[in-house]
Amino acid sequence: MRIDKDLVAASATPLVLGILSEGESYGYAILKRVDELSDGRMQWTDGMLYPLLHRLERLGHVQSSWGVSDVGRRRKHYAITAAGREALAERQAQWHVVADALAQVWREAQQRPATPRLAEGWA
């Protein structure tokens, strides 16, 4: 199953902030974590992660620092800030509302399967 592009874009920020709230990380590891969390069903374009991380940094939601990988390459690490945690909580609340609404409407749609309401008026 492929997830719609807009949905991936909308969920990217809370997902990245959520992953960073588990602990400091870096680009490739964040993507691997997304892969893990979604069983490989959320495919991101790798390159797009970096502009997103830089935007979060500009907004003060994450902080970056250059470190060195275990093979000695330069690597940029990202950590969530207090403001980032606030933003994440805010996003979480928003997603809960959306998820609740969707769950409700689908549950109700299942209970009342396909009564063609418009047709009543025509009868």
Next chain:
Amino acid sequence: MATPAPAPGPHAEKHAELEAQIDQWRGYVRRREAISAADVDEMEDHLRERVEDLRATGLDDEEAFLVAVKRMGDLDAVSREFAREHSDRLWKQLVLVREAPEDGSRSWRELAVVLALAVGAGVAVKVAAELVPDEEVLLRNVALLVLPFLAGYFAWKRRLTWPVGVALLLPFVALAVVLNAYPFAPPGSTELLAAVHAPVVLWALVGVAYVAGRWRSDAGRMDFARFTGELAVYVTLLALGGGVLLGLTAGVFSLVDVDLEPWLEDWILPFCVPGALVVAAWLVEAKQNVVENIAPVLTKVFTPLTVVMLVALFAVLVTAGDLAAVDRELLILMDAILVLVLCLLLYSVSARDPLAPPTPFDGLQLVLVVAALAVDAVALTAMVTRIAEFGVSPNKVAALGLNLLLLVHLVGSAVLAARFLRHRPLDALVRWQTRFLPVYAVWAAVVVVVFPPLFGFV
């Protein structure tokens, strides 16, 4: 993308080949001006990890590299994303994706359009000078004659939509009517004020054309501020060059007893000055890489010097004794000084990497703003007592109003700069800097439109 595909080498050199491919990829990415060297490092680290993981699943170097590059995504799209995020870098490149760089036809057409507009601006000024003998009327209208050609260039270049074009035309016409239909009592100060403030309003309209109508965008306004700074530098350079040429010509002419002066006044200046403005705008658009953002470099030089100047001013003003005797010229000079300080601040912020941590220079800027505020406080107290004593005049109100606006702008900047020094994001400071700019245009419009009737056109 054009992935390099060299011939497969011997088995032992396989990694060397991968290295060469990654090197080529780096070079390819690096050519995108919106992606900085540090970003390429970051992405290269990513690419290498992806390649390693793919190799662990059994792919060979070449296959792993291809898949990893593919997963990185379309570089045009990625670089557009970077550009959107780092519009300051894009300033060097301006257009998101260059329209067919090999095809020279558009750039030739652009040159033709620019030259036509430059000549048009000159013709407009020359015709007006012939038709209107009154020099004051001409000076009042000169911005109305020249700036539409500049706005026209951006309207053409940015392919302005009709609604935006009409929205620009209406205030322009209104301004032209006000400037020429008001019964100014010559030589009144409201007339002079209107003549001085009208170009500010017109410049804001040029700005709207420059950002193609997106004047609410912070990045757009910042780009226009950068453009204005670079334009000032280019116009100064062109004026210097033109002055040298004219001086040499006049020197040789005078040897054979030919006087250049009448030609200079009648033909050369009316055509060259407006033309230079349009050409300079085109140069800023086209040749930015040549003088890589001069305005921010100048701020680095002049910020410490201005701090010294402000400290000297403060000492002189405080020890001068009775300031109530000084003229309103003090206030006008103070306005000029605050504008200078504001420009220093704006242009250094405009070129700053928003992610870099605060440096001592940022601290120096805060000192600059605080010193300016201290000097202004002294001058302002003196002026307010003077106004209370001698009453208001249009000049005093205009100068005082501008001073208050500058004061609000600078106090806000000082607070946000201090916060940035305590490692808050720079974003708030940048936004405040650019969001306040339209206020000046509104104030200038008030001075042009409301002041004359308010003060009885004197």
